[in-house]
Each structure stands twice: as structure tokens, then as C-alpha cells.
Amino acid sequence: MAANEPLSNPPPRPAAGRSPPPPLRLLKQFGIGLTWFALLAVNVTILTGTHFLIVLPAMLFVSLVVGGLTIWWLAERVSRADFRPGRFSIASLMLFMVFVGGYLALMRWLVLATAARIRHVEPVSALTFLVSGVGTLLVCLISVQLVAGMLDSLVWWAMGWLRHRRP
Numbered sequence: 001m002a003a004n005e006p007l008s009n010p011p012p013r014p015a016a017g018r019s020p021p022p023p024l025r026l027l028k029q030f031g032i033g034l035t036w037f038a039l040l041a042v043n044v045t046i047l048t049g050t051h052f053l054i055v056l057p058a059m060l061f062v063s064l065v066v067g068g069l070t071i072w073w074l075a076e077r078v079s080r081a082d083f084r085p086g087r088f089s090i091a092s093l094m095l096f097m098v099f100v101g102g103y104l105a106l107m108r109w110l111v112l113a114t115a116a117r118i119r120h121v122e123p124v125s126a127l128t129f130l131v132s133g134v135g136t137l138l139v140c141l142i143s144v145q146l147v148a149g150m151l152d153s154l155v156w157w158a159m160g161w162l163r164h165r166r167p
Contacts (some may be wrong), residue, residue: 003041020160024154033150037063040139048113064154066102067147070095 010011041056048055073095 018125020156026156029149030153033096033146033153034060040143044110045108047117049117063143063147064100064151067144067151071148071151103136103140105132110136125144 037059038056041059042053044055044059047053054097073091077089077091114132
């Protein structure tokens with residue numbers, strides 16, 4: 001190549017993206033999350049006396065909707081033209097406050113419902129709130145990864161369904 005020849009553009013690269021994971025992995029990922037929430041629903045049913053067929057769909061619905069909204073918010077935030085890493089916006093603060101409010105409401109409901117079923121536990125006891133709070137926080141932290149896996153499976157299934165549905 002001579003020194004005065006213009007450089008040619010490199011060949012186009014294929015579009016970036018993940019190939020679909022194996023269907024068995026998606027099923028396993030969704031099944032583990034569903035089993036986790038079923039076990040949590042059994043525990044909540046035992047503690048509060050609320051029927052299992054009410055608790056499980058409510059837990060799944062709330063978890064998947066909140067997880068979906070969080071993923072949508074993160075994707076929207078990163079795709080903005082004025083995005084700068086490390087910048088904390090009002091929307092971030094509001095989303096954080098919604099999570100804190102939801103967590104505190106769940107904790108209060110669990111403590112009061114448990115105290116109503118177990119007569120010897122005083123509902124305003126600091127130890128009761130502490131134990132319930134730490135336990136609920138651990139369960140929520142473990143559930144984040146499982147909800148993300150369930151949402152990942154649902155998104156891949158929806159993409160596969162839309163691909164096969166095209167004429």
C-alpha cells in the first residue's frame with residue numbers, strides 16, 4: 001500500500017447482541033424463581049393466615065412489575081443523550097423512595113399480621129421489628145437476582161414468540 005493511498009473503511013461488523021440462551025436454561029431460571037416465590041408464599045401464608053392462592057399471585061405480580069419498571073427505568077436512563085455515569089437524578093431518588101416505602105410497608109404488614117396470629121408477641125416490640133426487618137431485607141436481596149432471572153426468561157420467551165409469529 002502506498003503512502004498516499006486513502007485508508008479504506010473497515011468491513012462492517014455484525015450487530016452486537018446476545019444469541020438466545022438454550023430454552024432449558026430459561027425454563028430452569030424461571031422455575032427456580034417460581035419455586036422461591038412459592039416457598040415465600042407458603043411462609044407468608046403460615047405467618048399471616050392469608051390464603052396461598054392470594055399471596056403467590058400477588059407476590060409474583062408485584063415482583064415482576066417492580067422489576068420490569070426498574071429495568072425500563074435503567075434502560076431509559078442509560079439511553080438518554082445527557083447521561084453521565086455517577087449522576088444522581090430526582091427520578092433515581094423517587095424510585096429509591098418507592099422501594100424503601102414498599103419495604104417498610106411489607107415489614108409493617110408482616111409484623112402486625114404475625115402478631116395478630118401469635119398472641120404472646122407484642123406488635124410494637126422493637127425486637128419483633130428488628131428480626132422481621134432483617135429477615136425481610138435478606139429475602140428481598142435474594143429475590144432481586146431471582147426476579148432478574150425470571151424477567152430475563154420472560155423477555156427471551158417474548159422475543160422468540162414475536163420472531164415465530166412474523167409472517
